[in-house]
Amino acid sequence: TQLLEQSPQFLSIQEGENLTVYCNSSSVFSSLQWYRQEPGEGPVLLVTVVTGGEVKKLKRLTFQFGDARKDSSLHITAAQPGDTGLYLCAGPRTGQGGKLIFGQGTELSVKP
């Protein structure tokens, strides 16, 4: 069974701090995606990583796909209150087309 485990589950930090969220699996994924969800809204796609070892940057957010394509990380530099939300990693289930498996999420709170 393909599973994605995220850590930590909860993170509360002060504005300006750096943080890293991890997404791990024992299975290989063809790609991994990161979403951010705010209360009462649907998840919004931040990035898709496809190649093992790939690093993508989105302003203060840096996403990395592990060399073996079994894990990914999201690093936020100088976090701001606007970064508060639920961060979800997701990957396609092997052989089932568009079906995505989601991690349980990391609830991030950035206090001013």
Add this chain to the structure above:
Amino acid sequence: DSGVTQTPKHLITATGQRVTLRCSPRSGDLSVYWYQQSLDQGLQFLIQYYNGEERAKGNILERFSAQQFPDLHSELNLSSLELGDSALYFCASSVGVDNYGYTFGSGTRLTVV
């Protein structure tokens, strides 16, 4: 506005009742996915349709059914509702049958009382 429209936004209904949730995908997207999100289970895949055909199925209960119409909008029907069906139901869409990123709607919050 993501381009994926879900209605209604909120729904409160009694146990044993039946409800229909509606989703219009983003223009040009042929795949529609339904997910259930609860606090203890996270986002759970229910079903995928591609251009009117069922493409993949998750752990969708027999009391639940869905379809995608010729105009590509989709409906999720939930019947014989139980308290445990209370959750957020999300629709998402993507261009093709495989997936390099969904666009989610803002969800329907279902409360069964």
